[in-house]
Amino acid sequence: MPKLADHDQRRAQITSAARRVIARDGLGAATFQSVAAEAGISVRLVQYYFGTKQKFLLATHRAVVADAGARFTERLSALGADPTPREVVHAILTELLPTDAARRRDTIVLNSFHAAALTSPDVTAEDTMGAPRFLVRTIAEQLRRARGDAADQRTAELDAELMVAGTSGLAQTLLVDDGAEARVGALLDRLLDRMVEA
Amino acid sequence: MPKLADHDQRRAQITSAARRVIARDGLGAATFQSVAAEAGISVRLVQYYFGTKQKFLLATHRAVVADAGARFTERLSALGADPTPREVVHAILTELLPTDAARRRDTIVLNSFHAAALTSPDVTAEDTMGAPRFLVRTIAEQLRRARGDAADQRTAELDAELMVAGTSGLAQTLLVDDGAEARVGALLDRLLDRMVEA
DNA sequence: TCATAAGTGATATGTTCATACCACCAAGAT
DNA sequence: ATCTTGGTGGTATGAACATATCACTTATGA
Numbered sequence: 001m002p003k004l005a006d007h008d009q010r011r012a013q014i015t016s017a018a019r020r021v022i023a024r025d026g027l028g029a030a031t032f033q034s035v036a037a038e039a040g041i042s043v044r045l046v047q048y049y050f051g052t053k054q055k056f057l058l059a060t061h062r063a064v065v066a067d068a069g070a071r072f073t074e075r076l077s078a079l080g081a082d083p084t085p086r087e088v089v090h091a092i093l094t095e096l097l098p099t100d101a102a103r104r105r106d107t108i109v110l111n112s113f114h115a116a117a118l119t120s121p122d123v124t125a126e127d128t129m130g131a132p133r134f135l136v137r138t139i140a141e142q143l144r145r146a147r148g149d150a151a152d153q154r155t156a157e158l159d160a161e162l163m164v165a166g167t168s169g170l171a172q173t174l175l176v177d178d179g180a181e182a183r184v185g186a187l188l189d190r191l192l193d194r195m196v197e198a
Numbered sequence: 199m200p201k202l203a204d205h206d207q208r209r210a211q212i213t214s215a216a217r218r219v220i221a222r223d224g225l226g227a228a229t230f231q232s233v234a235a236e237a238g239i240s241v242r243l244v245q246y247y248f249g250t251k252q253k254f255l256l257a258t259h260r261a262v263v264a265d266a267g268a269r270f271t272e273r274l275s276a277l278g279a280d281p282t283p284r285e286v287v288h289a290i291l292t293e294l295l296p297t298d299a300a301r302r303r304d305t306i307v308l309n310s311f312h313a314a315a316l317t318s319p320d321v322t323a324e325d326t327m328g329a330p331r332f333l334v335r336t337i338a339e340q341l342r343r344a345r346g347d348a349a350d351q352r353t354a355e356l357d358a359e360l361m362v363a364g365t366s367g368l369a370q371t372l373l374v375d376d377g378a379e380a381r382v383g384a385l386l387d388r389l390l391d392r393m394v395e396a
Numbered sequence: 397t398c399a400t401a402a403g404t405g406a407t408a409t410g411t412t413c414a415t416a417c418c419a420c421c422a423a424g425a426t
Numbered sequence: 427a428t429c430t431t432g433g434t435g436g437t438a439t440g441a442a443c444a445t446a447t448c449a450c451t452t453a454t455g456a
Binding site for chain 1: 220221222223224225226227306309310312313314315316317318326327330353356357359360362363364365366367368370371373374375381384385388389392393
């Protein structure tokens with residue numbers, strides 16, 4: 001067969017352009033035309049690689065989730081041997097926060113998809129809740145490790161869910177409130193102080 | 199001058215239709231045409247009362263915020279005389295949660311606007327952060343009341359911000375995860391247990 | 397070498413939308 | 427009574443969009 005063109009690389013190039021457009025101008029501004037212009041290619045190419053717009057947007061969403069997942073595993077493996085429960089939880093929660101430009105972009109993009117999923121059956125609850133549920137389980141496990149045998153299973157799970165919810169809420173604040181950046185370190189420390197021990 | 203037609207009532211009728219459309223089909227589905235159809239009036243009327251689409255959407259946003267504010271004051275005044283700090287904070291936080299159909303609709307609508315505001319300069323940070331900041335201040339005040347003179351001002355403020363962020367995060371979960379409704383009572387109680395006392 | 401199909405471009409089509417424009421009605425003022 | 431203006435409806439216009447179609451190019455395999 002003819003030609004070469006690495007499909008995966010092409011698709012990544014296009015979804016990256018889409019992510020920039022969505023983060024800058026919103027999900028509604030992500031049209032075939034705007035994304036093609038951002039990527040420096042023709043409209044036809046975007047269609048060629050993704051077909052319909054719905055499939056294209058879903059692929060973009062998956063790309064963001066995959067990147068976030070990769071960052072998580074990298075972050076956790078960088079913790080070194082024998083991390084304390086608090087170190088593990090701290091690593092997980094800070095990874096949820098938009099602390100640099102790339103993470104900020106991805107947070108905005110995921111936020112846009114999350115809002116869109118509420119009013120469209122194209123995205124299932126598993127798409128939006130799968131990752132959070134995994135995080136809650138992981139954190140609950142660390143809490144039980146920190147609290148020892150006296151720990152109540154159910155309570156650890158509730159606390160973990162509260163911590164993820166709180167950090168997600170902080171992420172929203174960081175997106176809007178410029179002054180929040182200075183507070184976020186103290187806020188996270190305080191949350192860990194209150195929550196990690198029994 | 200001729201005719202009567204209560205403008206405020208008409209505007210409320212139209213923004214109510216817009217809120218239903220946005221909650222059901224998303225912000226992008228809120229067009230002059232869809233809103234006019236939902237309200238049972240002509241497209242021309244929506245234009246007549248609101249002018250451009252931007253002004254129309256801003257008016258819809260303001261209507262949601264005004265309703266939420268009214269619910270807050272009503273809820274707080276229904277607490278009776280001499281409520282405990284925990285009662286006050288509990289009332290504020292439960293009011294943030296989508297616990298019935300109307301609140302769920304408004305939560306989705308506010309969420310849509312919040313996401314849109316991130317990528318458009320039409321909505322200022324004050325529009326989205328004004329209310330949360332007021333809630334944080336109010337809760338911090340209650341925390342100081344609960345903790346007595348030993349309370350650290352700064353810490354109470356941090357804790358209040360964490361509580362609002364956590365509850366907002368829980369609200370997001372409730373919108374997506376059907377099973378969360380059964381947990382939310384225990385989650386809020388646990389959050390108050392952990393946070394209200396020093 | 398040349399036929400084939402992947403890859404790429406330009407453009408057409410039909411729809412939906414925001415907004416503008418034109419016409420009409422109804423009621424209060426004169 | 428009729429003029430005048432707020433209120434209402436229908437429709438036109440031009441832009442943006444998703445999608446489809448036609449045409450061209452190029453590398454590979456026979």
